[in-house]
Amino acid sequence: MNGASQLHAPLYQPQLLVQGLSRDLDRTLLHPVGGEPISARAFRDMVSRYGQALVASGARRGSRIGVLSANRPEVLVITAACLVNGHILVPMHPAGSLDDHLHVLEDAAIELLAFDPDRFAEHAAALSGSATPCSFLSLGPCASGSDLSVLADSMAAAPLVAPQIDPDEPYRFSYTGGTTGKPKAIVGTHRTGRAVVEIQMASWEWPSQVRQLVCAPLSHAGAAMFLPTLLRGGSMIILPDFDPVKVMEAIEYHRITCVMLVPTMIYALMDHPRFGEYDLSSLETVFYGASSILPSRLKEAIGKFGPVFFQFYGQAEAPMTISVMRRDEHDIEDPLRLASCGRPVPWLTVALLDENLAEVPEGEPGEICVRGPLVMERYHDRPAQTAEALAGGWLHSGDIAVRDAKGFLRIVDRKKDMIITGGFNVYPREVEDALASHPAVATCAVVGIPDDRWGEAVTAVVVPRAGEKPVAAELIALVRERKGPIQAPKTIHFATALPLTSLGKIDKKRLRAELAAAAWELNDA
Known part of the structure; x- marks a missing residue:
């Protein structure tokens, strides 16, 4: 050049x-908990x-x-x-x-x-x-x-x-x-x-002195916090993983000013019997995202931690930040505001579009679609899926939202069946394939059910083979072994048949409704 x-x-x-x-260069940059500081x-x-x-x-x-x-x-x-x-x-x-x-x-x-x-x-x-x-x-x-x-x-x-x-x-x-x-x-x-x-530096609310606690995986979202911390002259205190007591101990001992948490982590901290034992008053900002948070629990968290919550909404195809809800925008008297994922950042073009790529009117549901430098280039070696995700010159998020008169977005549904549990993405087909590998399983379906702790709980409905009586705990253990603990169902239900659409496909919308109404025989682990 x-x-x-x-x-x-x-x-x-x-x-x-x-x-x-x-x-x-002489300032502490990293401090692994239990280890020596690194300048x-x-x-x-x-x-x-x-x-x-x-x-x-x-x-x-x-x-x-x-x-x-x-x-x-x-x-x-x-x-x-x-x-x-x-x-x-x-x-x-x-x-x-x-x-x-x-x-x-x-x-x-x-x-x-x-x-x-x-x-x-x-x-x-x-x-x-x-x-x-x-x-x-x-x-x-x-x-x-x-x-x-x-x-x-x-x-x-x-x-x-x-x-x-x-x-x-x-x-x-x-x-x-x-x-x-x-x-x-x-x-x-x-x-x-x-x-x-650029968006993190300009649109996120950082403390004047950044002492950040890292308990999310550094291989993923945790690493995205490093450069802003470095450029703001801050330091990162590192925990190997998330443990409620160790998090609260670190906040008190290191006088942590900011931390990034997913909703299930917030719930775990609030619900821990030792929550009141620690001084968490040094926290100025709790960055939260990765999955939806229950408005009632967010209101409770604000009551316990104070008005320190800052929400970011994004996805891997447009990393970290499509929209934000600032600390003072969390109106505890407005449940719809607390259910919001904030307003789009000014560095992107964000629109709610219908299936014809026309923008929907205010208050009407549309898919969150994004243009701008944040949008991914492509999927590796998957041209068809790339074309689908970027159809019409927009990134299609798969999230359906409504926009209110002040520009706040509220996600109401997802076009796809992806489950977000504890801040992690779970795709039902992979869980279904693992369950169906059991010789006693004839067919099955996996959906996400709203859950106070996990955001969504991975829930499976299994139709046994004739004469077979599979054990719920055994099926859960199978998925845990094949796919890992995050994908393992929290609950297994057994049924004689699954609801079908007129086209013969499993009707997951009806399935979720029936599960929510407790229409199935419950067999949990």
Whole structure:
């Protein structure tokens, strides 16, 4: 790129990262709970050394680097090293199943997989049997892989230099589920990555001093909080995962000013018998999103925590922020306002459209559709699904909402059958396939039922084979083994038949209504 072309060039995540690690280097940047604080200088040097270690292990620009780990500083170090080196990060969800991780490994053609030996040594050993040629790098001593930490420690830290950026170049594959089969990868480009940070910096309500507690997965939403924290001169206190008591202890001890939670985490904190024992008064902002929150419980939370709640609404195809509801917009006397996902941010064009792509009138339901730099480029190797998601020059969210006179959006339904439970996406078809693999199951259907704790509870209706009497706990255990704990049904109901539409398809709308009316014989675990 010559001087003239650089004159008006924007900065992307790699440049923002390098700039952020060039000042105030003696301040604490990361502090793993129970571990030693890491300064900005030390983090910068770790990024350099781990970046060199990845290259020494065979990574080149465009190489796909997988990460499978609980929350620990190395996850952020590798994420940053991939940005500086021009690798494509492919995070695996720590709560995912072995089948899901194997699919991601093969679908993304991951070349190097860095894994946490404390949690995933056996998992990595099983994945090493894949036909995909992949080198396994352990974040510590482990027989299942080469020790990336030792290799990184052997490198001499060098100045970080951000690469020249093509805004259409991929920097991340983010896997999401699909109602028709295996998870698919959303190709995140540098243009999208820049928009994520820009919107967060401009539209989110950050405390004047950012001391952020991280208990969401750093492989996913937790990592999106890193660059804004860095650029605002803040620090991140890291928990390995979510535990209500440890969260409250950390807030009190570290005087946490902000934290990102999903609704089920908020419920777990409020409902914990020790909630009143801790001083949580340092909290200025609780960022929440990823799934809907019950208005009654949000009102209760505001009463217990104070007016500190800030909602963000987005999806993996338009990451983190399509709309926001600011702290002072949470009107506890207005249940419809508390059921809202806020108003669109000014960096995007957001419209509620009907099936003909015409905007619906105020108060009428329409699909949330989005245009702008935040929107994904495509799904990896899935042109038909890409065309469907981006039909007519809009990203189709699949969420049906109404807009009130003040511009607030309220999601009333989803076009697809995706279940959001505890802030995680569950796709019924995958659960149904796992259940149907049991020899005593003739057919089944899985839906989400409103639940005070989970937002939606994964609920299954099973039709047994003639003469068979499957056990609910056994079926739940089967799904837990095949798909992981998040996908496992909270409740199993048994029936002699499933309701069908006139076209012979399972009528899930009617099924949900009948379940809500307790029309089924209950068999829960």
